Structure formats: structure tokens, C-alpha cells
Amino acid sequence: MLKKLFQNRAQSSFYALLFMTVGLVLFGWYNVYSQYISLREATIKSIQAAELEIVQTFARAAKLYWADQLTIMGIDSNTITPEQIQDIELRFLKGYVKLHLLVDEGDGWVIGNDNSMVFDESDDFPYFGVPIDQFLPMQAAVAGGARDYDQMLDDVLSRREGTGWYVWDQNKGINYAGLYTWEKGIEIGAWTPAVVDEKNNIRWMIGVTTPLAAIMQESGARDSVNRSFLFMAVVTVVIGLVFYSFLLGQRRVRALQKEVAQLKIVIDENRKKKEVEQILESDYFQSLQKRAAEIRAKSNKF
DSSP states (O other): OHHHHHHHHHHHHHHHHHHHHHHHHHHHHHHHHHHHHHHHHHHHHHHHHHHHHHHHHHHHHHHHHHHHHHHHHTOOTTTOOHHHHHHHHHHHHHHTGGGGOSSTTOEEEEEOTTSBBOOOOOTTOOOTTOBHHHHHHHHHTSTTOOBSOHHHHHHHHTTOOEEEEEESOTTTTHHHHTTOGGGTTEEEEEEEEEEEETTTTEEEEEEEEEEHHHHHHHHSHHHHHHHHHHHHHHHHHHHHHHHHHHHHHHHHHHHHHHHHHHHHHHHHHHHHHHHHHHHHHSHHHHHHHHHHHHHHHHHHHO
């Protein structure tokens, strides 16, 4: 009984240790995930702040650029044609905005006074001359296309400054994402209005976006998270191997105990057989057999 009680206690202790270890491993993975979320959010906020400063600088420069271009072109803002306005917007985009992106795969864009996207000659933008509130739904209808752009669209149409994120193309930033496939497509951005000609109410919207995957990679946040993931992976594998080895040992112990029990049964049977043989071969048993034979013989005579 004591042996059985000891075995039950040992088994209970093993399962308690197992559950506690699994709980600690799960808690470790939860901490790694929380670290990733915290780093991602902090990185996004810092990048958005940097992007906002950049577009604000663009907005301040846009008014001076507009005035300089009018002087260079020798035209008046009251008589400028829509084609000339688009030409100035395009040159500002190429010669100023596109030169100050945070990463190569980032985007800078200018929404013109008529809400049309200024052509940036990108392969993934075939909507030159189409207003933003029309081409975004068109892109959303494309497989893997735009989504979560409502805030940005509302800010652009209202000529309101803001920061946020949206998806233009699900494969955007795929070169940076690696195993973090859920990051691809997400673009972190900031945008602000630029009043280039207050008299004629000519207003642009200037924006800068950077793929989330590129932000995580270039900022070093990805390396930090990878180290934590690697550490927890090693810990998990080591603990798994330890418990696996322990289970194999327990299985071996049970097998040996079973073999011992079987050997004990065989030994007990052999011992009983030997004891019986000793009794049968003893002088006392032999005399009893002889006396029993004599009694049977006498009984047969009567």
C-alpha cells in the first residue's frame, strides 16, 4: 500500500512539474509576442513622426517651389492652365518628394488640386489622371489590392493632416517581410496639406509612406525580435528533449518493473515446486506413504 501511495505521489509530482514547465514556456512565448507588438507599435509611431516632419517640410517648400516655377515659366497664377499646374506638380514630386524617402521601396505622392494623383511612373499605379476617390475603389477590386484606406482618403479629400496606414498592394514590402508575411502590404504613412496658391485656392496633399516590413527590418527591431524568438525556440526544444528523455526513462523503468514482476512469479513457482519436491522426497513423507499403503493392505483383507 505504501509503495502504491509513493508511486501515485511521484506521478502527481511529475504531472505538476510538467504543467508548470509548459506554463512557463507558454509565458515565455507570450512575452516574446508582446515584445514584438510593443517594438512594432513604437517603431511605427517613431516613423510616423519622422514622416510627418518630412511632409511638413515639403508643404513649406511647396509654396516657394510654386512661386519659383511661375517665375521660371514666365506665367501668372491667374492665367495658368490645368496642364501647366500638373506639370509643376509632377516636377515637384520628382525633384523634391521622391528624393527624400526613408527606404527605396517607400513612396512619396502628391494629390493635385483636382484630387488626382500626380503621376509617379510606378509600375503599380496605372491610374494617372483619375481622382483618388475613384481609383482607390478600383484598386480595391484588384486581387490583393487596396484596403483600410478610409482614414487616408477622408484626410486627403478634407485636406487634413494625419498619420496612419493602409494597403495599396498586398505584395508591397515582400522583399523585407521574410517569414513575417503578415507585415507585407502594410504601408505606414503621413500626409499634410500644402497651400501653394492661397489666392486661387490651389491646395495639394503631400504624403510619404514606408512599408511596415521595411521599417521593422531597417530599424533593427526585426533583429531584436528574431533573437528573442530564437532564444525561446532553443529553450522550448531543450525542455522538450529533457521531458522526452524523462518519459523514455519512465517507460524503461516500467518495463523493467514488469520484467522483475514476471521474474518474481517464475522464481516463486520454482521455489514452490522445489519445496514440494523436498517434501515428497523427505523420510517423513516416505514413512507416511508406507504407513498409508499398509493401512490400505489391511483394509483389503477384511
